[in-house]
Amino acid sequence: MNEFVKQCIDGRRTAFTNSYELTDHYKKETDKLFKKIEDFGKNCKDALDFETKFVSSPLGKEYNDLFTEIATHCKCIIPTPTETEGRSNKQAVMDEVASDVKYVVDDLTMPARRAAREEFDKKMRDTPLGKIEQVSNTAWVFKRLFGKKNKD
Numbered sequence: 001m002n003e004f005v006k007q008c009i010d011g012r013r014t015a016f017t018n019s020y021e022l023t024d025h026y027k028k029e030t031d032k033l034f035k036k037i038e039d040f041g042k043n044c045k046d047a048l049d050f051e052t053k054f055v056s057s058p059l060g061k062e063y064n065d066l067f068t069e070i071a072t073h074c075k076c077i078i079p080t081p082t083e084t085e086g087r088s089n090k091q092a093v094m095d096e097v098a099s100d101v102k103y104v105v106d107d108l109t110m111p112a113r114r115a116a117r118e119e120f121d122k123k124m125r126d127t128p129l130g131k132i133e134q135v136s137n138t139a140w141v142f143k144r145l146f147g148k149k150n151k152d
Contacts, residue, residue, distance in 0.1 A: 003112075004046055004116060005046065005112070007109060007111060008041070008051060008113075009034065009038060010108070013034055016070065019097065019101065020075065021074055030066065033062060033063060037063070047115065048113070048116035068094070
């Protein structure tokens, strides 16, 4: 499996284990889900490919559904918010958890996503379209440096 894909998967797993005290039942459910996610990840060539396919796959929905179920049934390790802005305590907790999960997953997958983007950009520069963009950028720089100057 691609190392960056593995980092994406590990980041999602950490979101579960660092946020909740999982019961034995949910530990088993989480292990089963991540086995499927790892199998899914083996078929992805890089992190960008994995993230793009995972988000729109049924497996992505299964991940979100399990996270929501765990949030309502397991003890939260992170501090929970109190009732605010007319939301129930349960909804406030769910909103806070969703926010924290997004932050943790973004933070843990950033290196993999950055590397995937750099790899994509490198490949793009080697295409005819990338060459055109390089010429266009160079022409723009020369125009700015040596182009007409406004007379005041």
